[in-house]
Amino acid sequence: MRLLCAPGEIGRLHEADTLRVVLYGQAGSPDRASAGAAVRNDIRKEGLAPHRRAWDLLSVAMSVMVADAAGLRTGSPDGWTREFELEIAVTEPDFWNGAAPVIADALAFLTTDRWHLRFIPGGAAAPEPARVVRPPQDCVALLSGGLDSLIGTIDLATAGTRPLVISKIVRGDTEKQEDFARTIGGGLRHIQLNDNAVVPAPKDTSQRARSIIFLAFGILVATTLAPYKAGATVPLYVCENGFIAINPPLTGSRVGSLSTRTAHPQFLSLFEDLLNAADIRVEIRTPYAEKTKGEMLRECADQQLLRTLAPRSTSCGRFQKYNYHHCGRCVPCQVRRAAFLAWGQPDPTEYVFEALGRDDEKHAGFDDVRSVGMALVATEDGGFRNWLGNALAWPLIGERDALQDMLRRGLAELGVLHAKYGVK
Structure with missing residues (x-):
């Protein structure tokens, strides 16, 4: 899929087999895409003056968000992996063209798609507020x-x-x-x-x-x-x-x-x-890289405040689909539910599919629930390391022993959840 991502002032609105993406403006036509229509005004109103390359990075990120939504995985040969060619307008195209391989590698790992990036001049500069505000916070x-x-x-x-x-x-x-x-x-x-x-419709939701x-x-x-x-x-x-x-x-x-x-x-x-x-x-x-969710809950520095606010938080991967309720059965919901058990506090969250152990396709038979159950069985039969396989084999991952121990503890939390509900 080819995309041209640039402010509306740049021409080339109609090119064969290319989706025109208007950055920092409105699409203006149902066959075009857009991103960032409000963000320039929002930054200006806050009085913020960001680094020039940080602003260009935002243009890159918004272009990627559009591509991720516009590229339908169902249209790819394997039903998942897509190929993107993006032209993105930035203020420093020479620098970004030099950095393109790093960005493509990061995106390829993130999405398992193939990304080809080319940067062109004409990108929108960061807004210039009437009065620059430099917030005093240090993080x-x-x-x-x-x-x-x-x-x-x-x-x-x-x-x-x-x-x-x-x-x-x-x-x-x-x-x-x-x-x-x-x-x-x-x-x-x-x-x-x-x-x-x-x-433009239809939209990929992955x-x-x-x-x-x-x-x-x-x-x-x-x-x-x-x-x-x-x-x-x-x-x-x-x-x-x-x-x-x-x-x-x-x-x-x-x-x-x-x-x-x-x-x-x-x-x-x-x-x-x-x-x-x-x-x-x-x-x-990433201060919690070696912690499970249950450990984060147990070790939170203000337990009283956490007990008050935690029920209002969102974990579900399908929160909007179920009318802003937790489904209770996706992997993030299962991790959340397991974490509350590890915390030892009541979980007042309303789950659409509460009874995980119920023997039907909506509960114990749901794909994510079965996947967790299969992982638990695999660790019992073949051992944890065999189940884990090469999940920590990536070259830039450090502290592998600590991460392996954390993953073992996290899976154990899920095991307690499945045992409570009798998931088979």
């Missing part, structure tokens, strides 16, 4: 509305750190993001942004590339902080439990990006290589 944290980022933000605030928290606007989570930011630490500075990616826009938003804002302007390296906290970050294939059929890789250490290492090449002084930190 940024991603706050999604999920349980892990909630715990991470509570821990940072309890330790005396006051991060500037960044959220991607998502239907069903926007209000809880605002509430969490208002409540934690007596109130944290909070910025919500949206890529507003719009593509969303394997989504972490790139979360990171791009966090990096963009990190470069606007006063410490960054003064020459400091600014930490960007990505708080996700290690089990979901690695997301080991539960069965032999769940390989590659069939299991999401949004915070996988291999991807984040490749992404940090890009930041270093761009001389963007932002350090991605």
